[in-house]
Amino acid sequence: MTNDTSGDVRLSGISKTYGSFTAVHPLDLTVPQGSFFALLGASGCGKTTTLRMIAGLEEPSSGTVHLGEQDVTALPPYKRPVNTVFQSYALFPHLDIFENVAFGLRRRGIKSVKKQVEDMLDLVQLGEQARKKPHQLSGGQQQRVAVARALINHPKVLLLDEPLGALDLKLRRQMQLELKRIQTEVGITFVHVTHDQEEAMTMADTVAVMNAGRVEQLGSPTDLYENPRTTFVANFLGTSNFIEAEVDSKSGDDIVLKAGGGKLVLPEARCSAPTATGGKVLVGVRPEKISLTPADDAGDIPEGRNRITGKIADSSFIGVSTQYVVDSPVCSEFEVYAQNIDRDARLVPGAEVVLHWNPAHTFGLDAAQSLLAGTTGSAGIQEEAAV
Amino acid sequence: MATLTEAPPPLTPTAPEKKPPRKRGRLVPYWLLLPGILWLLVFFALPMIYQASTSVQTGSLEEGYKVTWHFATYWDALSEYYPQFLRSVLYAGSATILCLILGYPLAYLIAFRAGRWKNLIMILVIAPFFTSFLIRTLAWKTILADGGPVVGALNTLHVLDVTSWLGMTSGDRVLATPLAVVCGLTYNFLPFMVLPLYTSLERIDGRLHEAAGDLYAKPITTFRKVTFPLSMPGVVSGTLLTFIPAAGDYVNADLLGSTDTRMVGNVIQTQFLRILDYPTAAALSFILMAAILVMVTVYIRRSGTEDLV
Numbered sequence: 300m301t302n303d304t305s306g307d308v309r310l311s312g313i314s315k316t317y318g319s320f321t322a323v324h325p326l327d328l329t330v331p332q333g334s335f336f337a338l339l340g341a342s343g344c345g346k347t348t349t350l351r352m353i354a355g356l357e358e359p360s361s362g363t364v365h366l367g368e369q370d371v372t373a374l375p376p377y378k379r380p381v382n383t384v385f386q387s388y389a390l391f392p393h394l395d396i397f398e399n400v401a402f403g404l405r406r407r408g409i410k411s412v413k414k415q416v417e418d419m420l421d422l423v424q425l426g427e428q429a430r431k432k433p434h435q436l437s438g439g440q441q442q443r444v445a446v447a448r449a450l451i452n453h454p455k456v457l458l459l460d461e462p463l464g465a466l467d468l469k470l471r472r473q474m475q476l477e478l479k480r481i482q483t484e485v486g487i488t489f490v491h492v493t494h495d496q497e498e499a500m501t502m503a504d505t506v507a508v509m510n511a512g513r514v515e516q517l518g519s520p521t522d523l524y525e526n527p528r529t530t531f532v533a534n535f536l537g538t539s540n541f542i543e544a545e546v547d548s549k550s551g552d553d554i555v556l557k558a559g560g561g562k563l564v565l566p567e568a569r570c571s572a573p574t575a576t577g578g579k580v581l582v583g584v585r586p587e588k589i590s591l592t593p594a595d596d597a598g599d600i601p602e603g604r605n606r607i608t609g610k611i612a613d614s615s616f617i618g619v620s621t622q623y624v625v626d627s628p629v630c631s632e633f634e635v636y637a638q639n640i641d642r643d644a645r646l647v648p649g650a651e652v653v654l655h656w657n658p659a660h661t662f663g664l665d666a667a668q669s670l671l672a673g674t675t676g677s678a679g680i681q682e683e684a685a686v
Numbered sequence: 687m688a689t690l691t692e693a694p695p696p697l698t699p700t701a702p703e704k705k706p707p708r709k710r711g712r713l714v715p716y717w718l719l720l721p722g723i724l725w726l727l728v729f730f731a732l733p734m735i736y737q738a739s740t741s742v743q744t745g746s747l748e749e750g751y752k753v754t755w756h757f758a759t760y761w762d763a764l765s766e767y768y769p770q771f772l773r774s775v776l777y778a779g780s781a782t783i784l785c786l787i788l789g790y791p792l793a794y795l796i797a798f799r800a801g802r803w804k805n806l807i808m809i810l811v812i813a814p815f816f817t818s819f820l821i822r823t824l825a826w827k828t829i830l831a832d833g834g835p836v837v838g839a840l841n842t843l844h845v846l847d848v849t850s851w852l853g854m855t856s857g858d859r860v861l862a863t864p865l866a867v868v869c870g871l872t873y874n875f876l877p878f879m880v881l882p883l884y885t886s887l888e889r890i891d892g893r894l895h896e897a898a899g900d901l902y903a904k905p906i907t908t909f910r911k912v913t914f915p916l917s918m919p920g921v922v923s924g925t926l927l928t929f930i931p932a933a934g935d936y937v938n939a940d941l942l943g944s945t946d947t948r949m950v951g952n953v954i955q956t957q958f959l960r961i962l963d964y965p966t967a968a969a970l971s972f973i974l975m976a977a978i979l980v981m982v983t984v985y986i987r988r989s990g991t992e993d994l995v
Contacts, residue, residue, distance in 0.1 A: 356896050376899040389897040393915045403901035
């Protein structure tokens with residue numbers, strides 16, 4: 300990343316209301332030049348509206364949009380130095396691939412487009428298809444035409460509106476890496492809208508999780524995954540287990556909590572809730588951080604780990620891992636993903652087990668929110684998390 | 687339920703069963719076509735053959751007509767009535783262009799901008815059909831009457847000076863001039879232009895407009911490069927639906943025109959119903975049909991609409 304700020308996207312107090320419905324609440328957001336930024340959320344959360352306001356396709360009800368130092372709020376789309384890759388591509392059906400890609404160049408009065416268009420088509424590996432019509436191409440090819448058509452204009456910012464939504468899973472993975480490669484190569488700011496948490500995490504440097512017209516949390520994919528600050532983020536990005544606990548005491552940088560008769564340790568830095576003694580805290584832990592040990596071997600578990608007892612309710616073999624649902628006094632459906640390295644034959648439904656994990660992997664959330672926020676996201680997300 | 691111990695059925699069926707299974711659905715398309723084909727046969731093909739034979743007959747009303755393969759009738763009809771043919775093409779062509787100029791913005795408005803008024807405007811477009819063609823054309827006689835407000839206004843605005851100079855009107859009259867006939871044709875066939883235009887405009891994905899705007903096309907360029915090319919199927923079918931019936935029309939020329947504005951439709955009507963020269967009338971009909979067919983074919987080839995989605 301450079302110090303050049305001409306490709307910064309700066310949204311200040313931007314909002315959008317339709318009648319009495321607020322699609323986007325006043326929002327401040329800065330996307331630095333050259334970064335790959337993802338707006339992630341379920342459908343109807345305002346992410347596409349936000350993108351369209353940057354593109355100029357939607358007029359904000361309040362606030363301003365800056366590209367670099369330029370205030371573009373009042374500019375129509377055709378005067379903004381941004382280009383969009385539309386959902387389902389919006390390729391011009393009456394023009395061939397070459398003319399589709401050349402469209403933006405021609406509109407800016409550039410006469411000799413041949414070389415540029417051919418180079419761009421080669422970049423997206425469609426040199427052979429130049430004279431075909433869009434409907435003669437496959438979904439993945441159309442998607443690459445859409446990217447080429449936008450990128451050839453060297454926009455300051457490239458906006459991507461669910462560009463991979465229409466592709467099948469395998470092709471989607473491939474295009475994710477491809478887009479990431481192109482972004483690194485051209486160094487343009489990418490703003491990517493998606494409802495697919497895995498897509499956002501694979502591609503973006505920074506992810507903004509949106510919910511009901513607001514940015515719920517913003518950060519790097521690792522940061523969002525490891526330190527979710529709301530149950531919505533914790534559930535929307537992957538799966539989380541929650542235990543309702545009460546603050547007992549503090550020791551050094553850690554908080555000690557009481558839950559179901561046992562004690563749990565939580566680093567204070569990873570707790571976003573007030574931690575007054577006696578206060579309620581939701582203790583969260585990701586399923587893959589947890590180890591399962593049969594109750595008989597509980598003595599072998601090293602000291603200093605958070606532990607919970609329970610009984611395996613269900614297990615499903617996924618290949619790389621086995622997913623267990625553990626019924627425990629503190630949480631009725633505790634999910635545990637165990638790598639299939641050494642499978643313990645005793646870990647079958649009905650077995651008494653001890654769940655234990657490194658306290659550093661624990662996060663604390665405000666108990667005054669719904670445990671289920673973010674879980675009703677699209678089915679695709681649940682599927683992806685399970686792979 | 688079959689049990690496992692049961693012997694497997696023989697793989698090859700015995701001889702009598704070898705008859706290929708009857709494909710029950712195979713004849714259905716033909717049954718579905720039958721009523722239409724019968725209708726066309728009785729009311730289109732047979733009259734056509736009858737007219738074709740009439741056109742090569744000679745004789746007189748008193749002595750009766752006989753097929754003598756007298757193809758000269760065609761040539762005679764064409765050389766005598768070519769001015770009316772040219773006039774038909776000219777009037778129908780002008781009316782078609784006027785319909786396109788008036789109808790396109792209207793169809794565009796209904797398709798993209800009308801919002802909740804969409805249905806109301808559509809009804810208004812179709813509403814004239816609730817009255818008979820004849821009554822509507824007669825109404826135009828009143829509208830364009832000498833000394834009426836419309837003609838008065840056109841006179842005051844010196845529009846009639848221009849149209850007079852162009853040879854479309856004479857003096858301070860509109861009625862009984864080519865302009866009146868073209869106006870009548872335009873009015874009567876406008877819905878045939880608007881409806882196909884609307885259908886093809888309405889089918890255009892709104893995101894294509896956004897994409898064009900996003901790719902630096904000003905609204906006017908978006909229209910020129912995206913909207914209009916994509917509406918070409920509507921333009922072609924609209925112009926055909928207007929031009930073809932307008933070229934054969936005689937009511938407008940009869941009611942709104944004069945003897946100087948007779949179109950080929952008027953000639954055919956007179957030959958059939960007043961002069962009772964059936965061979966000439968039949969020949970004229972066939973010439974008109976052939977001329978329209980050729981023009982339409984060339985037009986469709988030129989506009990290249992088969993290439994459009």
